[in-house]
Every structure is written in structure tokens, then in C-alpha cells.
Amino acid sequence: MNPEKIWLSSPHMGGNEQHYIEQAFKENWIAPLGPNVTGFEEDLQGYLGNNSHVSALSSGTAALHLGLIQLGVVAGDEVICQTFTFSASANPIVYLGATPVFVDSEEDTWNICPKALEKAILDRIENGKKPKAIIAVHLYGMPFRVDAIIAIAKKYDIPVLEDSAEALGSTYKKQKCGTFGTISVLSFNGNKIITTSGGGALVTKDEKVKQNTVFLATQARDQAPHYQHSQIGYNYRMSNICAGIGRGQMEVLEAHVAKRREMHHFYKHLFESISDVVLFKEPNSDFYSNHWLSAILLPDYTKREALRLAFEKENIETRPLWKPMHLQPVFKESPYYGNNIAESLFERGLCLPSGSNLTTLDKERITAVVRSFF
Numbered sequence: 001m002n003p004e005k006i007w008l009s010s011p012h013m014g015g016n017e018q019h020y021i022e023q024a025f026k027e028n029w030i031a032p033l034g035p036n037v038t039g040f041e042e043d044l045q046g047y048l049g050n051n052s053h054v055s056a057l058s059s060g061t062a063a064l065h066l067g068l069i070q071l072g073v074v075a076g077d078e079v080i081c082q083t084f085t086f087s088a089s090a091n092p093i094v095y096l097g098a099t100p101v102f103v104d105s106e107e108d109t110w111n112i113c114p115k116a117l118e119k120a121i122l123d124r125i126e127n128g129k130k131p132k133a134i135i136a137v138h139l140y141g142m143p144f145r146v147d148a149i150i151a152i153a154k155k156y157d158i159p160v161l162e163d164s165a166e167a168l169g170s171t172y173k174k175q176k177c178g179t180f181g182t183i184s185v186l187s188f189n190g191n192k193i194i195t196t197s198g199g200g201a202l203v204t205k206d207e208k209v210k211q212n213t214v215f216l217a218t219q220a221r222d223q224a225p226h227y228q229h230s231q232i233g234y235n236y237r238m239s240n241i242c243a244g245i246g247r248g249q250m251e252v253l254e255a256h257v258a259k260r261r262e263m264h265h266f267y268k269h270l271f272e273s274i275s276d277v278v279l280f281k282e283p284n285s286d287f288y289s290n291h292w293l294s295a296i297l298l299p300d301y302t303k304r305e306a307l308r309l310a311f312e313k314e315n316i317e318t319r320p321l322w323k324p325m326h327l328q329p330v331f332k333e334s335p336y337y338g339n340n341i342a343e344s345l346f347e348r349g350l351c352l353p354s355g356s357n358l359t360t361l362d363k364e365r366i367t368a369v370v371r372s373f374f
């Protein structure tokens, strides 16, 4: 019989989640509002600091959608987006009838390259359209080059939508990821560092933006005794049950970050003497990653696939690095700026099991595959 599956990143409950859910049942707050929603938002605001105002939503994708709307993106606009990301970063651009303009990564952080970004902005302006927003992503929990990207955004007066879906607990120059954007986004999907089963949040420093986010997320109902609407609304608010899971998860967030970072150190030790493997790591001490996923680069595609299959044979889940958006069939018409760095990462890279709940036995099984492969 096959041994139990080792997952890339699976939900890890702290223990108190059910207490918050029971409370919701006792008080009959079975709705997309209630004390857990407010409590979870306060927990996140306390954690992020920096005058953050948080709106809990049904997903990170919903948060990106409402973020773009509030940055003024409308049909016909162009929005710059890091190409090396998960499709949810880019899809909401298309929901709005706008066009994504994809920008390559740089080699140190694997995130949006400042040089390619500036080139893209200048070229789009020359083409007659200044981009409405820049979506920058802290992929796998690694902060993007915050100072350089924010400086370019300021220079051209374009707002940054910070996709921090994978980076809760990461910091850049000691400031928490999720607090750098004009608007920032978090995700609590089942595979993220903490989960609400499904959920997300929009983070802003402007209390009015928070109020407007909640307004749009609850069907844009005007003040009136009857149902009245002067804007198109959405049903994007987080449920009070899901928020209960989130409250329990906030109690263990720091512990989960520590465990994920421990997994990174486990891989550092494991691959230390294997010259074919480069472990993805922080470029310098300005960057502090939650190491949501640990990832490696191999010399080429063939070796990468062989290692992936060797893990699969032992019922261990790994996954190639995310396929860049400009190579996705659905985005093949979109403009792209860069030097195929993301393409090469996709060809050679592999994400490894990184959960905060991996056991000593799991690590031994991973070690055994690596030792016999190399």
C-alpha cells in the first residue's frame, strides 16, 4: 500500500477555530456579517499595524476585483501585472474589460523587475495609454523589491495594487507585507499560510476605502428603508463562520510562519552539498520571507521533471513553479515586457512540500527521495 500523501501546503488548524464557530451558532450569527467578521478584521489590523483598515471578503480574487474598481480601472484601460504569478492576480483585470500588460521578473526575488516595469510604462505611454495600476506580487512569500517598485510607481503617479496573498507574515525592511500598496490584498484559501477555508481581505490606510469596500461587497445598498441601488454591487463579504476559522488561525499565525521557515532551513541543509540544486532564498536581510512555499531550481527541464516524478512515485506532492501569465493560452494576446526570466524559472523550478504541519517522518521520506535521486 502507498504511504500517506505528503501535500505541498495543507490546512493546519490551531485548535480554537471550532470555539469561534460554536459561538457563532450559539448567537445565530450564520451570515456574511457578525462578531467573528469584525473580530477577524481587528486581529488582522492589529497584526499588520501601520494604520491598516481591513475588510474581510469571500476570496483574495474578490479583494483584487474590488481593489481594481476602487483604483478607477474601467473597460478599455490597461493594467500592469507581474507575469510570474497565479492567474487570480490577472483575472480581475479582464472581469473589468481592461487589458493586462505583463512584466517579467528579476532573478533575485523572482518578482516584478524594476527595469522591465519602467520600460513597460514608458512604452505604453508612448502607445497612447498610461497604465491605470501596477499589480505587484510577493510570490511564494518573498517580498518584491518594494523600494524600487514604489519609487517607479510614484515617478509615473500610478497606484500599486499589492498582491500579498502568499505573503502574510513576510516583511520588507521590517514592515509587514500587505501594508505597502495603495491597496493590498490577502488570501485565506485552503493552501495559504492561514486559511478560513476560503476567504480574502482588502487592506487600505484610508478608512473611506474600507467603508466603500464593505458597501460594494454587500450589494451596494443605498441608505433607504427599501432596497435601492445607484451602483453595481457584489456579494463578496466574508461569512461569520469562515471568519471564526480565521480568528482561531490568527492565534497560530506566528507559529505557522516559524514552521514554514523551519522547512526552508530543512531544505537548505538537505541541498547544501548538491551542486545541481539552487534553493530560493532571501537576497539580503531587508527581505524576510514567510517561506510559504520552499522552491528550488534545477539545471534544466528534464532534470526538474525527473525529480518531480521521483517524488510523485513516493506519493509526495511537488509542483512546477507557476507558469507565467504571458505564456497562458488565455492571455496569449496580451502585451509582455521582459527577458524571459519567468519562463526560465518555470522550466527549471519546483515547489516542495512546505506545510507547517509536516512531521519528522514526512521529512525523512522527502530526504530519502532526494538522497536516492542525486
Ligand SMILES: *Cc1c(COP(=O)(O)O)cnc(C)c1O
Residues within 6 Å of the ligand: 058, 059, 060, 061, 062, 085, 086, 088, 089, 137, 139, 163, 165, 166, 186, 187, 188, 189, 198, 199, 200
Ligand atoms: C491564492 C492567490 C490569489 C487568490 O486568492 P483566492 O483567495 O484563492 O481567491 C491571488 N494571488 C495569488 C498570488 C495567490 O496565490
